[in-house]
Amino acid sequence: MAAGPVFVPFTLPGERVTAQGAGERRDLVDVLQASPRRIEPACPHFTVCGGCALQHWDHAPYLAWKVDRLIGTLARERVEAEVLAPFAAAPGTRRRVTLHARRGDRDSARLGYKARKSWDLVDIDVCPIAEPAIQAAIPTLKRLAARLFEHPKSAPSLHVTLTDTGLDIDITGVEAKSGGLSADARMQLAERAAEADFARVTLSGEVAYMARLPQVRLGPARVSLPPGAFLQATRAAEMVMADFVAEAASGATRIADLYSGVGTFTFRLAEIAPTHAADFGAGAVAALSAALSSAPGLKGVTVEARDLVRRPLLAHDLRHTDVAVFDPPRAGAAEQAAELASSKVARVIGVSCNPATFARDARVLIDAGFRLERVLPVDQFLWSPHIELVGVFSR
Known part of the structure; x- marks a missing residue:
């Protein structure tokens, strides 16, 4: 018998099961008494594939559990706010996936996700x-x-994004020290991309085939994506988040969009007030800049390539800004949050894929006199433990 809690995947609260293994993490052998909330998984690869972990749980308690985890994460930093009804992505809506490839036969590779615990x-x-x-x-x-x-050390990954003009595939993990793909392999790669009518195929950002630019619409703008560009995982979640951010920014006179990427929020914000967009990715900044001409009616946009970890916008830089939006990577925006805390910005809107680092940054803002008014949970990584959020702070 284990002395403390034991964690067994693919089980549900209240179930009786048999499990095997040692320590606090065990493997499920059999469900002796199933929860009434247990449902049939949607995927034949479930439990073997390492992607989804919660397909066996009915949607309502699954979503409530994710929101409770979010509230608990905020509470550990003594952060409280009104938590709104969550947005939940539907099956069949993820527009970007990373598929790993392994050698198969000459005409077809093995392609999929990493196996669980392997x-x-x-x-x-x-x-x-x-x-x-x-x-x-x-x-x-x-x-x-x-x-x-062609090279035995190649372990390719295909980063696939569905755009308005077709599939965009950026391939990484092809052994480059030997010279990369031969001219013959590149030609066959292009031929197969053409047969499939893919929009573009790139090798670590270098174009190997392009029939047309991969484009997406972001608010009033049409943006041509750089290879490997970041987009929100689902189109529906992006629209809900953008609407929420725009509503929270209404009435602004000048906006800063920090970690702007290719302009997920920038173009919507610039319909409200002049907006300064900053991001460390040169390709994303260039794509945002190039798309400005496609978006009539903006109040004005300035764009800057800037590492906001090493060179956050200072409180002095933000002296004319009354609303700031930040949407950092999982590591959060500690350096930028410190500058926002010491600035005169009246409202801050934080978008985060990591509630733990959001809570840390929120604590900095709250200690400086902000109040976290409301939080929108966003579940766009369906059947995983991950949840995202948008939070609105005011002084």
Whole structure:
């Protein structure tokens, strides 16, 4: 018998199960008494694939559990706020996935996700979280990946994004020290991309094939994406978050959009007031700048390539700004939050994929006199433990 709690994946509260193993983490053997909230998983690869962890849980308690985890994470930093009804992404709406490839035969690679608790690959045929266009492309993506194994050390990953103009695929993990792909392999890669009518295929950012620019609409703008560009995982979540951010920024006279990326929020914010966008990614900044001409009616946008960890916008830089938005990577925005805390900015809107670092940064703002008014939970990584949020602070 274990002396303390034991964690067994693929179980639910109240169930009686048998498990095997040692220590606090065990493996499920059998469910002796199932929860009434247990449902049939949507994917035939569930429990083997390392992607989804919660497909066996009915939607309502699953979502409530994720929101409770979010509230608990905030509470550990003594952060409280009104938590709004969460947004939940539907199955079949994930527009970007990373698929790993392993050698198969000459015409078709093995393609899928890492297996649970293993470096092995689960060769998938379907993926219920992904957009139908991505699922339909799995056989052609396997054909495309078959040409990537000239070097035995190659372990390719295909970063697939569904754009308004078709699939954009950035391939990483192809051994480069030997000279990369041969001219013959590159030609066959391009031929297979053309057969599949992909928009673009790049090798670590270098164009190997392009039929048309991968583009997405962000508010009033049409943005041509750089290779490997970051987008919110689902289009619906992006729209809900952008609407929420824009509503919270209404009435602003000057806005700072920090960690702006390709302009997920920038163009919507610039319909409200002049907006300064800053991001460390030169490609993202260039794409945002180039898209400005496609968006009529903006109040004015300035764009800056800037590492906001090493060179956050200082309180002095923000002296004419009354609303600031930040949407950092998982590590959070500690350096920028400190400057916002000492600035005269009246309202801050934080977007985060990591509630723990958001809570840390929120504590800095709250200690400086801000109040976290409300939080919108966003579940766009369906059937995983992860949840995102948007929080609105006012002085």
